[in-house]
Amino acid sequence: MDGSSGHSRWKQAGDIEDDQVMVASVVPLRITxxxxxxxxxxxxxxxxxxxxxxxxxxLKENRSTVLKEMELIQTQIAALRPLKLEHATCRYSLSLTMVDGKVVNLLTET
Known part of the structure; x- marks a missing residue:
């Protein structure tokens, strides 16, 4: 989860304020x-x-938006169920591993 802000509005048209963006991503680390x-x-x-x-x-990356997004992600992780195929069952183990310093400080209240 990471935020990005301060982007230039030079020669951009439209009503969307895209100078502040927050993105949450998933990165597979290994399959066992x-x-x-x-x-x-x-x-x-x-x-x-x-x-x-x-x-x-x-949206702007601040304490309330980070906590809200984190809660949403944790709810989605808790709702994951194994994928059962004919010859295999896939189980998931997700961890918050790639965050920037600002998000860590917001989540740990430091």
Whole structure:
């Protein structure tokens, strides 16, 4: 989860105020089998190559918006159920691992 602000409005038309954007993304880190053996591993977890946005909102990154977005993400994580296929079952374990310093400070109240 990260915010971005201060973008130039130079030669931009429209009514949307896009100078402040907050994005939440998911990045797969590894896939393991039922024994815990690693099937696939992301060798570049900080790269945008596997980064997939799950939420893009035009709002300012502040304490209330970060907490609200975090609560929404945690609710969605709690609602995940295993995907059962004919020969496999996929279970998910999600963690908040890629956040900037401002979000960490807002979440930890420091």
């Amino acid at each position: 089998d039922e024994r815990g053996a690693v099937v696939w591993y992301n060798h570049t977890p900080n790269s945008n190559r596997f980064c997939r946005p799950i939420s893009v909102k035009f």
